[in-house]
Amino acid sequence: MSESAGDFFEDLAVAAIELAVEVAVTVAIDAAVQSLTGRDESSPEASKTNVKQPRPVRRFLVGRTRVSGAYALRRAGKNVYLQVFAYPEGPLQSFGKAWLNEDEVTIDEDGRILALPDGRYESGRARVAERLGYEVQTAYPDLENVGWTEEHRGDGVPSNKLTCEHGKQEDARKQFPAGALTELTREAFGLAYDWRKDDTAGGSGAQRRFADDATAAEKDAAYATWDFTMNPVVWFVNVEWRRFGARWEKRFAPVLDLLTAAADVCDEPVLQRVGSSQVHGQANKGSNNVTLFSTAGLANGAEFTAGGQVLTVTSISGNKVYHTPNLDADLPDFAPVRWINAVAVYAPRYQVGFWWEAGVAKKQVREWLRLSMDGWFGVRRDGAYVIRAGSYEEPTVIFGEEEVIDYSLDHSPMPGDESNIYTLAFDDPVAGYTRTDTDAWRNEDAITSEGAENATDLVLKGVQHNSQIRRLAKAQMDRAYAPKVTLRTPLSSRRALGERYIGIRIEEEEDLNDAVMEVTEPPRIEFSTCSIVWTGRLATAARYAWNAGTEEGDGPVAGYTSTPEALEAPEITDLTPFYASTGTGGDGVRMRIEGAGPDRSDLTWFYRWRAVDSTSWTERQGTDTDPAAAVSMDTGEFLPAETDIEFQITYQTGGGTKAAWSETETVSTSTDQIAPGQPTDLAATGGSGSAMVSWRNPSSLNLDHLVLYRGTSTSFGSASPIGSPIVGGVGEVMGVTDTVAAGTYRYWIEAFNANGDGSGPVGPVTATVT
Numbered sequence: 001m002s003e004s005a006g007d008f009f010e011d012l013a014v015a016a017i018e019l020a021v022e023v024a025v026t027v028a029i030d031a032a033v034q035s036l037t038g039r040d041e042s043s044p045e046a047s048k049t050n051v052k053q054p055r056p057v058r059r060f061l062v063g064r065t066r067v068s069g070a071y072a073l074r075r076a077g078k079n080v081y082l083q084v085f086a087y088p089e090g091p092l093q094s095f096g097k098a099w100l101n102e103d104e105v106t107i108d109e110d111g112r113i114l115a116l117p118d119g120r121y122e123s124g125r126a127r128v129a130e131r132l133g134y135e136v137q138t139a140y141p142d143l144e145n146v147g148w149t150e151e152h153r154g155d156g157v158p159s160n161k162l163t164c165e166h167g168k169q170e171d172a173r174k175q176f177p178a179g180a181l182t183e184l185t186r187e188a189f190g191l192a193y194d195w196r197k198d199d200t201a202g203g204s205g206a207q208r209r210f211a212d213d214a215t216a217a218e219k220d221a222a223y224a225t226w227d228f229t230m231n232p233v234v235w236f237v238n239v240e241w242r243r244f245g246a247r248w249e250k251r252f253a254p255v256l257d258l259l260t261a262a263a264d265v266c267d268e269p270v271l272q273r274v275g276s277s278q279v280h281g282q283a284n285k286g287s288n289n290v291t292l293f294s295t296a297g298l299a300n301g302a303e304f305t306a307g308g309q310v311l312t313v314t315s316i317s318g319n320k321v322y323h324t325p326n327l328d329a330d331l332p333d334f335a336p337v338r339w340i341n342a343v344a345v346y347a348p349r350y351q352v353g354f355w356w357e358a359g360v361a362k363k364q365v366r367e368w369l370r371l372s373m374d375g376w377f378g379v380r381r382d383g384a385y386v387i388r389a390g391s392y393e394e395p396t397v398i399f400g401e402e403e404v405i406d407y408s409l410d411h412s413p414m415p416g417d418e419s420n421i422y423t424l425a426f427d428d429p430v431a432g433y434t435r436t437d438t439d440a441w442r443n444e445d446a447i448t449s450e451g452a453e454n455a456t457d458l459v460l461k462g463v464q465h466n467s468q469i470r471r472l473a474k475a476q477m478d479r480a481y482a483p484k485v486t487l488r489t490p491l492s493s494r495r496a497l498g499e500r501y502i503g504i505r506i507e508e509e510e511d512l513n514d515a516v517m518e519v520t521e522p523p524r525i526e527f528s529t530c531s532i533v534w535t536g537r538l539a540t541a542a543r544y545a546w547n548a549g550t551e552e553g554d555g556p557v558a559g560y561t562s563t564p565e566a567l568e569a570p571e572i573t574d575l576t577p578f579y580a581s582t583g584t585g586g587d588g589v590r591m592r593i594e595g596a597g598p599d600r601s602d603l604t605w606f607y608r609w610r611a612v613d614s615t616s617w618t619e620r621q622g623t624d625t626d627p628a629a630a631v632s633m634d635t636g637e638f639l640p641a642e643t644d645i646e647f648q649i650t651y652q653t654g655g656g657t658k659a660a661w662s663e664t665e666t667v668s669t670s671t672d673q674i675a676p677g678q679p680t681d682l683a684a685t686g687g688s689g690s691a692m693v694s695w696r697n698p699s700s701l702n703l704d705h706l707v708l709y710r711g712t713s714t715s716f717g718s719a720s721p722i723g724s725p726i727v728g729g730v731g732e733v734m735g736v737t738d739t740v741a742a743g744t745y746r747y748w749i750e751a752f753n754a755n756g757d758g759s760g761p762v763g764p765v766t767a768t769v770t
Helices: 003-021 169-175 216-223 232-243 253-267 362-371 444-450 466-481 491-496
Strands: 024-026 059-062 064-067 070-077 080-086 092-100 103-105 126-131 159-165 184-192 269-271 276-278 289-291 303-306 309-317 320-324 336-339 346-348 354-357 376-379 385-388 398-400 406-410 421-428 434-442 455-458 484-490 501-505 513-519 524-526 531-538 571-581 587-596 604-611 618-621 630-634 644-652 665-668 680-686 690-696 705-711 733-739 743-752 762-769
Touching: 059 064, 059 184, 059 232, 064 092, 064 354, 092 126, 159 184, 184 232, 232 253, 232 362, 232 385, 253 385, 354 362, 362 376, 421 466, 434 466, 455 466, 484 491, 484 513, 491 531, 571 644, 571 665, 587 604, 587 644, 604 630, 680 743, 690 743, 690 762, 705 733
Parallel strands: 398 501, 421 455, 680 762
Antiparallel strands: 024 376, 059 354, 064 184, 070 080, 080 159, 092 103, 092 184, 126 159, 269 346, 276 336, 289 320, 303 309, 303 336, 309 320, 376 385, 406 484, 421 434, 484 531, 501 513, 513 531, 524 531, 571 587, 587 630, 604 618, 604 644, 644 665, 680 690, 690 733, 705 743, 743 762
16 A cells, blocks of 8 residues: 555544534534524523422522522411522522512611512512522521421522511502512622632632532532623523533643633623613602613713703612603603613623523533524533524634635525514513514515515523624624535545635636635534534624624613513412312312402413422412303312312413412311212113113212102202112112103212212203013
8 A cells, every 4th residue: 555545544534523423513504593592491480489389499599680489488478478498509699689579679788678669578578598599608697486496407409598587467469469478589690710710720810610519518618719790602601511510620720722712702792782671660850860660871961851851870780760850750660761861881792691401401501592692502522511692703714716626506595494583582680581573683684585474583691681692683684695505525625624714716606706614513424425514604703793783783672571460369269179180089178269350351370289288389270160250260280188288379461470379268178068079970870660771980989878869851950869878888889670650750860978968960951661
């Protein structure tokens, strides 16, 4: 074999290994925008409702977001109600905003919840204590009398203890509109290790990373040096390392320079369009201040208009703007406010914040993080993780026409992504992390050439800013409509493996002469031709260029969430346990719930129940059998028998507003007080001088006896019992011969428990006796 032939086959072997190991790249392209959305269980609505299953799954957090809690403790005594809520695992830098049910409230430095302007949550009646989720925490000191000791520290899990102290009965609804079961959701700020701020890892700063075998104390010491961040690359690394067990020295240490460059891209300042906001809470005539949803771009001396009046900023405290002159008219909630002059405002290029449950696949979590920054994720042949954030880079590898064996160029949109309009939404922290619609991103050239509008939703998990979702939409749309390029090159071109951008110089093809291709699929080797096939889309720096003035749009389409309508809590008027079958597994105890609420047709009803010794509720949507002011619904599931059960009901309007839960009502499911299920398979056959009546007994364990009735009309009220009560086994098929004169008869059968509680008659069936 010649030396050149030996080199060729060595190249072939090396290329095969590198393609199999190195090019495990996840790229920023998906076949359809629907797969980009990453929709899941941790939607904004899920973040507002605390977990109610008996043993909630573990949950985790990145960045900053609103989090619901799992009930860890619920205890009542005298006029005090205690609840401990466990939030996604820490550590946290801090908790931020707080919501009691859907009401945003203020917690003072002593942990007291301050009353709302309308008097709800009377100041000091509710108090909050916090734990940030360090590895070793301090137990809440005043819970020993309810069974929590120093051993109940909740290590590693952030939590809040909510103490509600009720006053007089007549003030209860004002103090706690949702009753004793007031729910607390929080804004949480997660801590993450940033190697760029660790001078022992080549950075500059005092952050420290703990070893893989670190003790709890060593981890806490490291946490104390970390900072809050929303950088997607920093969180990508932390999630892989801390949650999924990636070894630092293998996965990250060899590529810290690449990771630093990607993290720096996320932190790059991007100019924001500023100039408008809305009033948050009514401002009254004569006032010298107004609270806005956002003050970005305002500074002392700046002018703005509100209600047709020109105002000058004198100072700003949080989102409260002090101004001169005083208001000459009332400003209602959500009134528009516009800047006359403003200062430049910048925001990081990419940020992320969300939570997820432990059952979510690692691949999905990676996708959410990657899509928040239009990024790449890959594994090098040495096992190191390569993460890139969305930005244009001048290629370092260029394929000339002498190296390109053949090529193809296709100007069609990406298959499955022919949408020329993206309808956009993001999780807006200003609006309580509610998913907020904003201006659609439109490809006007494509709409014109295609002669039609084709819209698709684009909602990316963890994106919390109007500017960011629009920049991501621009990049995705530009990529989808960019010409597709396929190149075939010799094995010697493997120097481009792992590159996101590759230069192309093919003079005979104008579009490919001094062009740049973004690799969108893993390169593949063709052994039959000893070549490598590269697939991608043409790219330019314009994909990530941004003009805030012309591209950022006007912001949320319909402003922020309007004030929900005030709803009265419903009440339970009656609870009736009964035996019934759900279709499988025989009979069991169910509950008929009667209640009262508004007389309107747009209500969806819910109920929840728990055993009196349980701390967790089981919540279900109910079916109102008579949609009017009075609600009647049956539980769909079996309930525990021989115990006391607590019930509550609530309803939700067609507009999405949910009422407070009703007061708790308790009922016993003792089978001594429950009628057995109804008999089944009732049949009657006439004969000469008698009728044969048969049925199957219910499978209710509290069946004591049955009564057979006979009548001559279809009205049960005119029927009479036949003979003595009938005793039979559970589920037994039984029969009675009824000797009677000639005629036509109707028969009914009813089951009873030992106390004489009847199931209600089944029938009639008819038999003719000759």
